Amino acid sequence: MKTKWIPLIIGSVLALAVSAQENPLPSSDALLQNAFNRPATSLNGDWHYLVDRYETSVYNFWRIPFDSVQPEDYGRDAVWLDETPKDKTDRLEYDWDSAATLTVPGDWNSQVEELLFYEGSIWYRTRFDDPRTNAQDKLLLYFAGANYRTDVYLNGRKVGSHIGGFTPFNFFIGQQVKPKGNSLVVRVDNQRDPSGVPTDVTDWWNYGGLTRDVKLITLPQTYIQDYSIRLDPERPEELTGYVQLEGSGVAGQELKLSCPELDLVIPLSTDQSGKATFNQSLKGVSIERWDTENPRLYEFAITAGPDRTTDRIGLRTIETRGSEILLNGKPIFLRGICSHEENPLKGSRANSEADARQLMAWARELQANFMRLAHYPHNEYMPRLADELGILLWEEIPVYWTIDWKNEATYALAEQQLGEVLFRDKNRASVIIWSLANETPDLEEKVRFLRRLAEYARGYDNSRLISAALFKSKSADGKMTVSDPFSAYTDIIAFNEYLGWYEGTPEILDGVEFVFNQQKPVLVSEWGAGALAGFHGDALTRWSEEYQDYLYQEQLELMDRMPQLAGFTPWILSDFRSPRRMHPQYQKGWNRKGVISQEGERKQAFYRLQAYYDKKKKAETEK
Ligand code: GCU
Numbered sequence: 178m179k180t181k182w183i184p185l186i187i188g189s190v191l192a193l194a195v196s197a198q199e200n201p202l203p204s205s206d207a208l209l210q211n212a213f214n215r216p217a218t219s220l221n222g223d224w225h226y227l228v229d230r231y232e233t234s235v236y237n238f239w240r241i242p243f244d245s246v247q248p249e250d251y252g253r254d255a256v257w258l259d260e261t262p263k264d265k266t267d268r269l270e271y272d273w274d275s276a277a278t279l280t281v282p283g284d285w286n287s288q289v290e291e292l293l294f295y296e297g298s299i300w301y302r303t304r305f306d307d308p309r310t311n312a313q314d315k316l317l318l319y320f321a322g323a324n325y326r327t328d329v330y331l332n333g334r335k336v337g338s339h340i341g342g343f344t345p346f347n348f349f350i351g352q353q354v355k356p357k358g359n360s361l362v363v364r365v366d367n368q369r370d371p372s373g374v375p376t377d378v379t380d381w382w383n384y385g386g387l388t389r390d391v392k393l394i395t396l397p398q399t400y401i402q403d404y405s406i407r408l409d410p411e412r413p414e415e416l417t418g419y420v421q422l423e424g425s426g427v428a429g430q431e432l433k434l435s436c437p438e439l440d441l442v443i444p445l446s447t448d449q450s451g452k453a454t455f456n457q458s459l460k461g462v463s464i465e466r467w468d469t470e471n472p473r474l475y476e477f478a479i480t481a482g483p484d485r486t487t488d489r490i491g492l493r494t495i496e497t498r499g500s501e502i503l504l505n506g507k508p509i510f511l512r513g514i515c516s517h518e519e520n521p522l523k524g525s526r527a528n529s530e531a532d533a534r535q536l537m538a539w540a541r542e543l544q545a546n547f548m549r550l551a552h553y554p555h556n557e558y559m560p561r562l563a564d565e566l567g568i569l570l571w572e573e574i575p576v577y578w579t580i581d582w583k584n585e586a587t588y589a590l591a592e593q594q595l596g597e598v599l600f601r602d603k604n605r606a607s608v609i610i611w612s613l614a615n616e617t618p619d620l621e622e623k624v625r626f627l628r629r630l631a632e633y634a635r636g637y638d639n640s641r642l643i644s645a646a647l648f649k650s651k652s653a654d655g656k657m658t659v660s661d662p663f664s665a666y667t668d669i670i671a672f673n674e675y676l677g678w679y680e681g682t683p684e685i686l687d688g689v690e691f692v693f694n695q696q697k698p699v700l701v702s703e704w705g706a707g708a709l710a711g712f713h714g715d716a717l718t719r720w721s722e723e724y725q726d727y728l729y730q731e732q733l734e735l736m737d738r739m740p741q742l743a744g745f746t747p748w749i750l751s752d753f754r755s756p757r758r759m760h761p762q763y764q765k766g767w768n769r770k771g772v773i774s775q776e777g778e779r780k781q782a783f784y785r786l787q788a789y790y791d792k793k794k795k796a797e798t799e800k
Contacts, residue, residue: 205339205346207423208600209394210403211488212319212345213557217392218308220361223278224301224387226285227256227271232298234271235328235364244335256300257330259360273302281391282321284384287525294756298366301387305361307354308393315396315424316351318361321389321556325373328364340590341374342367342388343518343553343575344597363387374590375575380768381517381552382754384526389556397483399424405603406434406477406490409456410640413494413506419454420445420479427451432481439464439475466505467491467606469546472567474606491564491606495641497668500741502642502698504569504609510797511569511744512790513547514540514772515703517753518555521775524754533558537566539750539773543783544790549702549746552577552615554598563607570607571644571702571746572598576614576630582622591626592633599637611638612702614645614663616673624663631666642668646702649674649691656692669743670695673703676735677728682717686731691739698743704732705748708782709763710774720763725772726781733789747772747786 209215229235234256236242243255253260256271279285285292285299292299309316320327324342328335331353339346367385369377402423409417422430427447434443434455439462445453465473474489493505501508516536520527527536533556540548548568550559553575563570574594581587595613602608613630617623631643645663649672652658659672670693677683683706693699708725716727729747736745752771758764767775772783 205337206317206349207402208345208597209317209319209347209396210401210421210600211486211604212317212321212347212392212394213561214488215394215396215486217319217394218305220303220305220391220393221281222303224281224303225273225276226279226302227273227276227300228292228295229256229298229300229364232366234300235298256302257328257335257362257364258333259302259362276302279386281387282389282528283386284324284388284526285386286382286384287523295385296368296383298364298368299386301363301365303361305359305393306357307359309351309395313398314351315349315398315400316354317347317394317396318350319345319347319390319392319394320387321345321391322554323363323365323387323389324367324383324385325370326366326368328366330360330362330364332360341594341597343555344594345389345557345601346597347394372581372584372587374580374587374594375553375577376579376581378579379552379575379577380755380757382519382756388526389528397424399426399430399482400484401432401479401481401486403600404434404479406488407604407640408459408492408494410494410496414459416441416443416457416459416492417455419452420447420481422447422451422453422481430481432479434477434479436475436477464492467493467564467567468504469509469567469569472565472606474564488604489564490604493606495609497642497698499696500698500743502609502669502743509546509569509743510793511547511700511746512543512545512793513549513571513700513744513746514543514545514750514786515549515551515746515748516540516750517551518553518559519751519753521751521753521771521773522777524775528556528558530558530562533562536750537562537568540568541566543750543772543787544794546794547571547744547746548750549573549612551749554594554601557601560602560605560607564605568607569609570605571610571612572602572608573612573615573646574598574630576617576627578616580614580617580623580626582620582626588626588629591630595630595634596637599634603638608641610642610644610669612644612646612671616646616648619648619661624666627663628666644669644671644700644702647672652692654692656690658692658694664695664697667697669698669700670741671700671702673748674701675704677731678704678706683724683728683731686735689735693741697741699739699741700743701736701739701745703746703748705770706782707763707769708780709769710752710776710778710780712763720769722781725770726785729782729785733785751775751777 403421405418409415430447447453478487520532549571647661650660706725706728714721751773752775755768
């Protein structure tokens with residue numbers, strides 16, 4: 178053993194103890210709004226990879242993190258140095274160029290058989306040339322998402338880290354890049370963490386890797402970092418919002434917000450902090466409001482000196498009135514369906530526009546006008562496409578089941594992820610509900626945790642509805658209700674119930690009645706039953722399509738008599754992978770509650786739900 182490590186061990190053990198407490202979460206540089214539409218150099222493609230199960234390039238053999246020691250102390254063993262042997266005598270225990278490759282974006286589990294169950298660290302490497310034509314410009318390295326913990330190294334130096342598997346992060350690297358042959362090495366670690374968000378138990382597959390797009394974005398020294406453009410929820414005859422500049426000389430800048438289709442040109446100037454706010458009357462401007470039958474989007478352009486960005490934005494209002502949800506002031510019924518961010522046909526994370534089109538085409542075929550994107554923020558192709566197609570969305574952060582409620586670091590992680598999805602999707606008309614949690618225990622510390630998140634969300638965006646998927650409970654008179662104290666802080670009462678599946682068989686639904694002690698819209702955010710496509714039996718044979726269909730029949734009748742009902746989202750659009758599903762005949766690692774199977778087959782229940790929604794839609798249009 179190298180004796181030089183001894184003083185270091187003592188030092189680092191102490192450092193380690195301190196760091197966990199004091200060091201805030203590693204995070205990205207300020208996120209860039211509308212990175213989706215910014216001209217960019219894609220880094221998608223095949224990246225070399227190295228599996229590092231024992232984190233040999235993170236810690237030395239005495240678990241001293243390389244991050245906490247000087248370069249001369251960890252020699253050349255770390256793969257992120259991206260070295261090549263100097264000569265035949267040179268000992269290097271890795272070689273990037275001969276390493277296998279993984280496709281980015283993509284989870285590693287579905288690409289390499291032996292990685293299907295892999296949970297740990299994998300290192301990725303790619304090379305790129307500096308795409309800037311003007312070296313004075315800024316260069317942003319943007320990740321649309323990677324699961325779960327990501328460490329980024331450029332040319333052998335650490336750039337930064339991010340924790341959270343479903344939201345974007347980015348780093349300015351303009352200072353570190355070379356004109357040619359930059360080495361980008363990224364560690365992704367999907368090990369589950371009991372104090373993480375999500376925690377270490379979920380009913381979905383823990384897909385790991387660079388699961389979403391990676392790209393380079395060139396920006397001028399002063400650039401448009403953020404903006405919000407929408408109808409004022411209090412005065413919808415006004416357009417309201419702001420533009421935030423970042424970089425050098427942001428104060429007192431003249432900029433312009435324009436929308437040719439609306440013949441709108443709004444001159445703006447920034448304050449000391451580089452922010453310009455606006456409230457523009459729309460009197461005399463005829464606007465087509467965005468809605469599910471007419472998803473009208475308007476092209477807005479923001480120009481600030483050398484920088485310009487454009488975005489297609491729908492203008493609509495969403496609010497509640499008693500037990501109704503009003504879209505543009507008119508009651509709407511949410512004909513919904515839940516979906517995971519997975520393409521069952523590929524057995525992998527969905528990560529492309531094509532995947533989003535597949536999932537939304539299925540939802541459209543069901544005559545759904547609403548999707549619950551469970552249980553974490555999905556990739557940005559989903560809300561962008563939902564804007565185009567007129568599908569309303571519920572977005573959620575993975576505060577799921579047994580979170581470490583009293584742990585401040587866990588809270589910070591939840592708030593960080595919430596902040597990142599609010600930031601990314603605040604200009605998406607399709608997104609109407611921010612949901613903060615799913616099926617969480619009735620504990621005081623839980624209510625405190627979620628109330629903080631709700632205050633944070635309302636403080637950031639008061640134009641959408643706040644929710645959480647709660648549990649149902651029994652009321653004193655034997656009826657069913659929702660008594661979770663957090664329901665007092667949400668705009669709608671949303672709950673999951675599995676009557677006829679986890680509780681009894683479908684016929685028990687006959688006598689069920691619900692009552693609510695708050696005059697709010699009710700949304701049943703989950704119900705369902707498992708069925709193996711093609712397996713048939715009588716209506717009480719578990720796992721048969723007939724059982725699932727019978728359950729749907731009973732649930733739809735219950736929905737018809739549910740008080741204050743504004744919508745529901747059956748669990749779930751398609752079968753999905755889950756490590757909790759072990760039945761060797763009916764499940765084989767898949768949750769079979771989809772109305773569409775792993776192979777894309779429509780189960781009987783699909784057609785029952787489709788017919789129900791078709792009838793509901795027709796009734797709405799005839800009103
Ligand atoms: C839960 C949970 C889902 C899960 C489903 C099921 O309610 O929210 O994540 O997959 O039930 O058991 O199928």
